[in-house]
Amino acid sequence: MTDSGQETFIAHLIELRDRLLRAVAAVLVVFVCLMPWAGQIYDLLALPMMQSLPQGTRMIATGVVTPFFVPVKVTLMVAFVCALPVVLYQTWAFIAPGLYAHEKRLAIPLVLATTVLFLLGMAFCYFFVFKMVFGFINEFAPKSITPAPDIEQYLSFVMTLFLAFGLTFEVPVAVVLLAKFGIVNQAKLKEARPYVIVGAFVIAAVVTPPDVISQFMLAVPMCLLYELGIICARFVARPTPEEAVEPGSEVTRS
Template sequence: MSDDNFMGMQESFISHLVELRDRLVRACAGIAIVCIALFAWPGPSKIYDFLAAPMIAALPTGSKMIATGVISPFLVPMKVTLLVALVIALPWVLYQAWAFIAPGLYAHEKRLIAPLVISSSVLFAAGVAFCYFFVFGRVFKFISEFAPTSITVAPDIENYLDFIMSMCLAFGLTFEVPVVVVILVRTGIVTIEKFKAIRSYVIVGAFVIAAIVTPPDVVSQLSLAIPMWMLFELGLLVAPMFVKATTAPEDDQS
């Protein structure tokens, strides 16, 4: 390799690192701006009160959650605000990732990735919303009614935060099932026919996963397993259309 080629490769590598740094800075700046806006309005305490609403509604009238840590009343709302800012800014973060890799892609590859980035953001947000608005209220009501009368239910705010984070993450990732199916079909790793042949195993797997990642009650397990199954079926319907739409002639380069 000549010195000129080596210098050219070195300059190209450095320019890519600079571009990556700039994209990371922009992504972090977007998250920071959203976080500052949330701090200004509605504020960390209001955001936590909103997330705690399903739990409070399931508790006896007048009951509240407790904070066992000295600085928990300060730290927990701050963590919640940062997480909400990250979820809100997720499309901007994914756009920065897209903008970084897009120049090196063919036209048909761009048609492949752009819809996946958008659909991934929408599906993850839909999974979190489904968990909050549909699942939490039913799960907390079931647990509250199941608790013996000799027990005073007073959840700790840190434990509650850990619980809602794990549940929202589980449902957000679960709603990505159609994207996973589409990617596997589009890349040729698994065919539609193979997916249909193992449908029964996928259904069983959905219930096994739901039993592992959700609390040990029927309501939350069904609330995760059934949507996972339905989203798998949606992926089977969308995958052939997506493959057809993103298949381009050879040498179709941007």
């Protein structure tokens, strides 16, 4: 590596470090500002479960420091979501100089769509899925027991579902990217529809609790979002060689 190349590499590393520090600083600033309300933030996260429990029942903490660390983890997660625009901007500012003009035009809508869809997936999970899943579980539970969920296990459970539904809502982005880069066309996407439906229910059975309601509430949106991706792919897909050469456009050799 030449001296100029080494200097350029070091400059990129320094810029990457600065961008990471700014992103982390943004998350920490929001986190510190939210810490006085860590307990209320956790209560808000636990609200779907508390509404489904019998009157007067509360969640429990089996660890000594669990009542402190679990709300802190939830607050840190909320701080990251609140600071996400700054994190994405720092990421964009680092990679933008190395992109071509057409790649920059694609990157901005892609980042925005990815962020919005992931947050929509989390919101769908919180407002609709949790209510139905927790209600079903507590209705199914024997009347001889008193449910008392552990807050650490509850956090692990909801984080798993948040991640599952957030990634599920990214299906249209994945389909559009596959079409944009010519990996698949609309015909292949439509042909794969039966396999996608089966795969959606298999994935839902693996990542969701063992109840039919939550599995359907993950698999059905995944299938619908795949259809949305097919519709969007129509506007960005590369034409196939057969489509690119229109009938009558070939030049006859003399």
